[in-house]
Structures are given as C-alpha cells and as structure tokens.
Amino acid sequence: MSGDSSSAVAKRICVAGASGTIGSAVVHRLVADGHIVTALLRPESELSPHLSGAEIRTARLSDAAALAAILHDLRPQTVISCIASRSGSPKDALAVDYSANLNLLNAAVGAEADHFILLSAICVQRPLLAFQHAKLAFESELKSAPIEHTIVRPTAFFKSLSGQVARVARGKPFLVFGNGELTRCKPISDADLARFIADCVRRRERRGQTLPIGGPGPAITMKQQGELLFEAAGRTPQFRSVPVGMFTGAAAVLSLGARVSDWFAEKAEFARIARYYATESMLVLDPVTGEYSAEATPEFGDDRLIDHYRAMLSKAATGNNQ
Template sequence: MFGASGTIGRAVARALLADGHVVTSFLRHERAADAETGELVQAGVACRFGEVTDPASIMRDAFAGEPFDAVISCLASRSGVPADAKAIDYQANFDILKTAMANVVPHMVLLSAICVQKPRLAFQHAKLAFEKELQASGVTWTIIRPTAFFKSLSGQVDRVMRGKPFMLFGDGELTRCKPISDADLARYIVSALSDPGKRDRILPIGGPGPAITPREQGEMLFRLAGKEARFRHVSVASMDRIIALLDSAARFSKRASEKAEYARIGRYYATESMLVLNPATGEYDAEATPEFGEDTLEEHYRRLILERGDC
C-alpha cells in the first residue's frame, strides 16, 4: 500500500492486518526512522523505502517484481498547490497504476475525496484526472470518496480549551458534513478488497449521521468542555478580498501564488458541504450520503478534551 505514513494510511494498515492480510507499505526514505514507521513494523507491516515521485523507484523498490493481490493508495498532496497536486494526486498515482498493471495486480483501491464532485481547486482536478485514468485502465478499481475526517474538524479544540471563541464563517450554517473516523474509514476501505459490490464503483461514504454544521460542532465542543459557547464570525467576503490581494501579488511571487491557493482551499471548505451532490438540483443531500461505522465526532471530541486534562 501507498500513503501508510498518514493517520488514515496507518489506520488502513492496521485494518488490513486485523483482516488477515499480508501488508507491504512503500514509504519515503526519510520516514525510515520515524515513530510511525516503527509502529507499522511492530504491527507486522513489511516496510519498503524509496521515492513515490520516481517511477523507477516504484517499480524497483515498491513492487520489486513480486506478485500482489491488490494495491491501495492513500496518497494525497500535502499542500494542495498545483505543482504538488499534479506530482502526487495525479502523477504518482498514475505511475503506481502503470507499475501495478505491469505486475498484473488485479485490483486498485483509491482513497479520493468527496469534494471532487464540484472541482474548483488544483488538487481536485488532479484527483479527478487520475480517477479517469484508473477507470479506463482495465484494472478492477474502487474509488472511495469520504466526507470530512475527525482530524480536519479538530483544529479548534485547543482554542476552545484556552477559553477562546470558536471561529465560524458566516453564520456557521453554510455547510454540513457527516464526518468519519480514521478507523471506520479504514475498515470500509479494506472491505472493498473482498466485497464484489464495491468493485468498479465510485463510493461516497460518511460516518454515522446526522449531518452536522460548523456551529453545531462548536456548540458540542463547548458543552463537552463545560464552557459557555462563544463564537467569532468571519465573513466570506473578507476571504474573497484576501484571495484577490494574493492573486494580484501572485504575478510577482510564487509564495503569494501558493498562499492564494491555500486561501481558495480554505474558502472552498468554508462554503461547500462535504455531502453527496445531487447533479440534477446542484444541492448537497445529507440523506443520499451513505453512512458507515460507529465512531462519532462527539466521542472523538470527548477523548481529545480528556487527553488535555480539562473537562
């Protein structure tokens, strides 16, 4: 598998082992001494090292001419800027696919993202471009598009614990999602290896509902922390002004260009729900968004608060 150094990738490796699979993971050379790598090795994962942006390394160091029943890719660009997105979300996955085909690997499972339904960002276009390559490859494929992750909704826990207000875009009701835990998502990904109903399909997936808004996330956090709810509102218009300024500076600065893309990514997630999009109406549909697993965001928040020793 590829991308096992991330939190979701490590969860997938654990789920594979729990399901009785023999797991080989391909990691960058610089991850060899990481605690996460040690955790994988201790769990029973065979770790190989190389460079995922080098096709020759993928062939030589990852596959090494050995037969595999399936390949799972949890790769994702770290920054989302165009160059990174093209190199990882598209090209690295494409090189993995070509090598898998050369080694007659019959099945590829791809962790994608639900936000590609309405692509406006570089990384979304890169993901979609590879999805199309995978579907046209002749290899049995499974594309999994999860909604929001628990980790992505936990960035303000420390703010709340320090007595600061919870930041909201607009009124906090602009978006909704059905967040899914790493463990539940990992079990769903692994199930695609043995479930014929998950082959040659694009599968959106969320955690147990109902869908939740950012304001409801904040209210939940304050309640669990035993604190009075306090919110600070940021207008979408202010984000648009920042993006416009950065775009102007981007003509002269690569750094400004990257910051503009980060701002566009932030605006996207502040204004678009992570739910299934109804193509007929153009509206997000919580009822049409499949659910899987048992872990809830409330349980996750409670654990984080307890870990910080203040409840």
C-alpha cells in the first residue's frame, strides 16, 4: 500500500516452537493473514487446533543436520523462533535458548531465508539467571548473522499471571511477595503478542530492531493482579504475604551442593528464578536511571487480564460442575 512500510504479499514462513501457547497462536495468526506457514514441532508434540491450515513438520532442534534439510526443502522467506527452555535450568537453557536457536539460525541462513524473528524476553535487560545469559548469547549471534532480524521482548504473559486462578476459585487467599507492590508489569495475551509478531513479518521498519512490548496497560503490581482476579471471581480480596528472603535462603543452601550434584544446581537456579520474578519488574529498564519505567514500555493489543481471568474461572466452574 502507498505510504505504508508493510507488504500484503503472502510469504513462506516456518515457525519453530509451534506446540507452545505463543507459537501456536503465532501460526494461527499467520495463517489468518494469508501466509504459507509450516509449523515445526518436536516428534512427540500434540497437535493444537490453532495449527489448522499450516503444514506440519517434525524435528528435534538439537539435530542440526535434520533441521537444515527440512528448511532447505521448505525454502522459507521468514523463520520465527518461539522456542524457550521449559525449566530455565543451566543445562536446559544452554541446550534450548542458545544451541537449538543457533541450529535454527544456521539452517535459516543455509536455506537463504531473509528474515529471522526471535521471541525473546524483556527480563534479559538485567541478566542474573542462566536462561537470560543463554538468550542474550543467542541474540548476539543473531545480530551478527548474515540475515535480517527482529527481536521481540514481551513483558509478562497472561498465562504467567494465571497460576493462582484455581487457588482463588477454591476460596483461598492470593499469595503475594512482600507487600505485593515490589514489581509491576504490562501483561500481554497470547493473541495480541501473536498479532504483534505476525506484524513483524511485513513491517520492514521493524527489521534490525529489538522491540520490547507490553499489553494495553496500565502497569500493575502483583497485588493489583490479585485484586483483578478477585473482582473477576466476585469475591472480596484476601491476601497472604510470602517473604522474598525464603528464596534467597533456599538458593544459598542449595548452592552448597551445586558443584557435586546437578540436582542441587538445578534446584538452586529455580530458587534464584523465583526470587528474580518476586523482585524484578517486567518493564523497560531505563539505562540512565537504572529503574524500570512503565512510561517507556510500549503497549499493544486490546485483550484485558480481567477478561482472561473471567474466562478461566468460568471454565473452572464448568469443569467442576461436570
């Protein structure tokens, strides 16, 4: 279209990590936009209804040769990575956030794709954890690769703020860290994030960019998340405080055995991850002040967290009545 930096031409696109909630939503959006989409899944992955309309290929991203062969056959113009380590443990992070992504990148370059879109995370701004360092290491590889790139760093997902829905539905209090106001975020839904990522395919001005993105705002604290959940449930808010120090202590104790046991190393990292999310906001980090800024965190989309909570509570109620 005249005066627009986007293009309406359908593209051949390969999406890795398409079995996840974000990846499947991206595939769904791309198909709806008229693109020719291949969903790349692990061999044991279950098919999501959201993948309807896409070609399905299976491969282990640890198998560089098989991955290269698939992309050489597909010849995608754009490759999108929505893969992420599930546990965040050091070994898992290295294997997935770095090595698997690197295999995918090399396969994309070998297949002469012209654009690689990476779903990263906003928390890499202040890297204290293994998976954050792994993501940053791959971001560096991507930026230096002979292919155009776009890096998307979303804030908190609706899913990541939904762990206490069932708890509240059972009549229990909402757990907060400290006073519940230690952190803030602008959560974004799967569908809105998928639409933002899909828009990156056609918007050339987003190439070569690292793009933080949040939901429609405003930024909310953990306590406010709980208040929204209770409002959706039609109940008076009840909170119980969990001290952040418990994670610090657990990490310190578990770290003592980390040198001799992978089990201790992983559990120590899990405790550090818990402490990180209990104390760090998922917002843009101001490089000058070193503080998180809600104002500097871009907003996108229309979906609201309270509506997501209402849908989850309704589903839970329906399930309990069956």
